[in-house]
Amino acid sequence: MLIGHQPKDFLLSVEGLTVSFDGFKAVNDLSFYVEENEIRVIIGPNGAGKTTVLDLICGKTKATAGAIHFRDKDLTKMKENQIVQAGVGRKFQNPSIYDDLTVFENLEISYPRGRTVFGALTFTRDAVVRDRVHEVAEMIFLKDRLNMSAELLSHGQKQWLEIGMLLIQDPELLMLDEPVAGMSVSERVKTAELLNTIIKNRSVLVIEHDMKFVEDIAHKVTVLHQGQILSEGTMEKVKNDPKVIEVYLGH
Amino acid sequence: MNDNARFVNRKELMGILVLAVLLVVILPLSLDVFRLNLVAKYLTYAFVALGLVICWGFGGILSLGQGVFFGLGGYCMAMFLKLEASSPENTKIQSTPGIPDFMDWNQITSLPLFWKPFHSLTFTVIAIIVVPAFFAFIIGAAMFKRRVGGTYFAIITQAVAAILTILIVGQQGYTGGINGMTDLRTLKGWDIRPDHAKIVLYFFEVALLFGCIFIAQFIRRSKLGRILVAMREKEDRVRFSGYSVANFKIFAFCVAAMFAAIGGAMFALNVGFMSPSFVGIVPSIEMVIYTAVGGRLSILGAVYGTLLVNFAKTSLSESFPELWLFGLGGLFIAVVLAFPNGLAGIWGDYIQPRIDRLFASRKSGSDPKADSKNGKSFGPVADGAPAE
Amino acid sequence: MFGDYSIGDLGSIFVMQGFAGLILFSVYVLMALGLAIIFGQMGVINMAHGEFMILGAYVTWMTSNFFQAFLPSLFSGYFFVAMILAFFASGALGMLVEWALIRHLYKRPLDTLLATWGLSLILQQAYRSIFGAREVGVELPQWMLGSQKVTDSIEVPINGIFVMCLTLLITIAVAYVMYKSRWGRQVRAVVQNRIMAGAVGINTERVDCYTFGLGCGIAGIAGSAFTMIGSTGPTSGQLYIVDTFLVVVFGGAASLVGTIASAFSISQTQSTLEFFMSGSMAKVLTLLAVVGILMLRPQGLFALKVRK
Numbered sequence: 001m002l003i004g005h006q007p008k009d010f011l012l013s014v015e016g017l018t019v020s021f022d023g024f025k026a027v028n029d030l031s032f033y034v035e036e037n038e039i040r041v042i043i044g045p046n047g048a049g050k051t052t053v054l055d056l057i058c059g060k061t062k063a064t065a066g067a068i069h070f071r072d073k074d075l076t077k078m079k080e081n082q083i084v085q086a087g088v089g090r091k092f093q094n095p096s097i098y099d100d101l102t103v104f105e106n107l108e109i110s111y112p113r114g115r116t117v118f119g120a121l122t123f124t125r126d127a128v129v130r131d132r133v134h135e136v137a138e139m140i141f142l143k144d145r146l147n148m149s150a151e152l153l154s155h156g157q158k159q160w161l162e163i164g165m166l167l168i169q170d171p172e173l174l175m176l177d178e179p180v181a182g183m184s185v186s187e188r189v190k191t192a193e194l195l196n197t198i199i200k201n202r203s204v205l206v207i208e209h210d211m212k213f214v215e216d217i218a219h220k221v222t223v224l225h226q227g228q229i230l231s232e233g234t235m236e237k238v239k240n241d242p243k244v245i246e247v248y249l250g251h
Numbered sequence: 252m253n254d255n256a257r258f259v260n261r262k263e264l265m266g267i268l269v270l271a272v273l274l275v276v277i278l279p280l281s282l283d284v285f286r287l288n289l290v291a292k293y294l295t296y297a298f299v300a301l302g303l304v305i306c307w308g309f310g311g312i313l314s315l316g317q318g319v320f321f322g323l324g325g326y327c328m329a330m331f332l333k334l335e336a337s338s339p340e341n342t343k344i345q346s347t348p349g350i351p352d353f354m355d356w357n358q359i360t361s362l363p364l365f366w367k368p369f370h371s372l373t374f375t376v377i378a379i380i381v382v383p384a385f386f387a388f389i390i391g392a393a394m395f396k397r398r399v400g401g402t403y404f405a406i407i408t409q410a411v412a413a414i415l416t417i418l419i420v421g422q423q424g425y426t427g428g429i430n431g432m433t434d435l436r437t438l439k440g441w442d443i444r445p446d447h448a449k450i451v452l453y454f455f456e457v458a459l460l461f462g463c464i465f466i467a468q469f470i471r472r473s474k475l476g477r478i479l480v481a482m483r484e485k486e487d488r489v490r491f492s493g494y495s496v497a498n499f500k501i502f503a504f505c506v507a508a509m510f511a512a513i514g515g516a517m518f519a520l521n522v523g524f525m526s527p528s529f530v531g532i533v534p535s536i537e538m539v540i541y542t543a544v545g546g547r548l549s550i551l552g553a554v555y556g557t558l559l560v561n562f563a564k565t566s567l568s569e570s571f572p573e574l575w576l577f578g579l580g581g582l583f584i585a586v587v588l589a590f591p592n593g594l595a596g597i598w599g600d601y602i603q604p605r606i607d608r609l610f611a612s613r614k615s616g617s618d619p620k621a622d623s624k625n626g627k628s629f630g631p632v633a634d635g636a637p638a639e
Numbered sequence: 640m641f642g643d644y645s646i647g648d649l650g651s652i653f654v655m656q657g658f659a660g661l662i663l664f665s666v667y668v669l670m671a672l673g674l675a676i677i678f679g680q681m682g683v684i685n686m687a688h689g690e691f692m693i694l695g696a697y698v699t700w701m702t703s704n705f706f707q708a709f710l711p712s713l714f715s716g717y718f719f720v721a722m723i724l725a726f727f728a729s730g731a732l733g734m735l736v737e738w739a740l741i742r743h744l745y746k747r748p749l750d751t752l753l754a755t756w757g758l759s760l761i762l763q764q765a766y767r768s769i770f771g772a773r774e775v776g777v778e779l780p781q782w783m784l785g786s787q788k789v790t791d792s793i794e795v796p797i798n799g800i801f802v803m804c805l806t807l808l809i810t811i812a813v814a815y816v817m818y819k820s821r822w823g824r825q826v827r828a829v830v831q832n833r834i835m836a837g838a839v840g841i842n843t844e845r846v847d848c849y850t851f852g853l854g855c856g857i858a859g860i861a862g863s864a865f866t867m868i869g870s871t872g873p874t875s876g877q878l879y880i881v882d883t884f885l886v887v888v889f890g891g892a893a894s895l896v897g898t899i900a901s902a903f904s905i906s907q908t909q910s911t912l913e914f915f916m917s918g919s920m921a922k923v924l925t926l927l928a929v930v931g932i933l934m935l936r937p938q939g940l941f942a943l944k945v946r947k
Binding site: 311313315393394397398399401402403405406407409410411413414417418420421532533536539540543573576577579580581582583584586587588591 | 682684740743744747748749750751752753754756757758759760761762763764765767768877881884885888917919920922923926927929930933934935937
């Protein structure tokens, strides 16, 4: 992995980002910057364009205008798999795992080796892979479920598995879309603990509604409203912004 | 190499052995040459079905145009054989000796340029593999790179099958038209028509079939096989794990095309002719039902499914021709509605567990789960405790 | 190649060829309308669509025989009765099929495709057993025979004009039903968000059933119109099914305007090419062009950019 960064450089810079769906601007002239090792949380009411922003960064949706730079790479010109290979990982809102495969296989597929067709044909499950899978499985509390079909996991366990699948990719920028949604209280606590371990040494972009959770982890908060930035800054600053209170926190 | 070296587990090895005994020992000993040749003809479709297991079963890409590749392989082989059968001595009554008879009938006076390389057997063998793979690559690259899949892809492949059929039928002078290429005689001077040749060809075909079965098994057991399955379920997740989904789909489609082409070439050799009636929409979709009946996820199921449907077709359409279409139609519906995993599913759900229980009760303490760790059984997972 | 014709002749030939293309266009539109409803709105690939059309053709044929035998005085108007009967026969069969087969497969579109193919085989054999393998043709009423002279060298067949008018009427009716009526709104609501539509009180299962029935009923009318210009056999439906799917896909599956535009361009291309080369090569080139364009623009001619 490349560690040739200058301290003041942004890891991710989003500038003038706009996307319109048949005339409707879901994201409108949006700019923000994420630093190395920063944990940024995006909040905002439903339909504010939060998930769309993640979609745009990871290449799922193509931007109508604007630029997204990840280090010196222009992500708007890259395909999804190239963006992943550049070091951006994404967790979806609903757990997105492979039901027909075992937990082990789910993690193994995410292991960043043998990603070409012939690489995958000749991929061998050697000790390095196996150790890494076991290591990650332990972190995501699924060590004793490795040979279980992923279909049979509980909702919370599926969320963890997907986080584990990202973790094994070792991305420099990790994007999480509502990581604790739909979890029980005890699962939430465990997830917060898990996230606190995995966010070390990387930048993280999180969408979350749980304000308690946001307060715990965020370095900086961006509030989106109707595809534009309403407010940005520390949690303290954002919480006291009258505009934010009106459209989002007030109710 | 430790895990991948064991690319067949014991259960699968048993299955392959049983099939080998059936095809190599039982059928040749119990059938006369005519019937054995019929089996050889059916088995040529098994190649197509095998390809569909990889492409449709594992990868979720339903191609309704496999007849195209079967036809391309078959026509490549048939062109070689036809040229050999059209030596100047054999065709001296024609107005232009030395060219295939149908060209002569269509007032063509010299061999078209694209026919010329088919004088060489080496070229022909390469063409049988490369031409269909190339076509599959073009179609696959154009469609999958633009994220066209599912039903759209199925319809487009069907249209391609229609196009090729119309083209072959329309260009009589170059292709033999609706009658196809008939009267194929010798392969490098070796007569393919007598009984002993049929037997040799049968065994040659069975050997090739097992070759393809092993390739399919290797793909399935590699990480690529698991990626195909993963892709079928959650295409986006695979993409966001850093894989180029399109490339994997193209690969699966090309493999399926090559298998189909080998089947087509063997068809020309075993049956002694090739015609557009094995290329079009109807045969292409019928080939899908062989895979569906065998179980779309089962490599060996594809072979059994093909044999079974074709035996049923031959015996039913000999005695009750009206019943056959009702039967085939019903089969499509039944296999989709009631048995989506086909014969392999029935075997895995009902028969296999009983056999296992029988063995387990006889020698308790053996390891029925020894293989479940490596790779994947596609049926319901029996050993997984419910969540929580 | 134009040397043998005068400018006037050439013009007439193009007009006549264009007219032949318009008849093909009408058949495509009629078939594609039903498919566009079923495929575009419900996402179901109905490979038996051609057989529903042929059912309409057989119903028309039977009605014409009935009128000939029992009501010869009313024969000139039998066609309108036949069309209504064809609509209800195909529609009823469609609803039955939806109930028995399709509704179990909404989440598995590829499997629907295989199952409906099986259905098409069964229907074909059923037609063959009931009506015989030979093609049947209906007797046209007197007023539909002959042709209308437009100029000295251009004349167009009346049955062709009739089929085109019919196509126009049915298209308008379908557009009205889908875009203006309350029921059409329900169908589109179900398509866009099934769960939400259910939650606001729409009986989604019934909407599915009626939508499928309507699509099949329109196929029945198409079959009825089809008898005006060609004869009907058990496998006639299969001849058009792939073409029609291409028409729908090419037009952008969910768009009625797109379907009509694509039917027009495909039929005109084919009939124009037929003037220059053999029919089979014209068809090959047309299909190749369509497939080629679809590879470059898979969403079809008319499609909206939406967030998935």
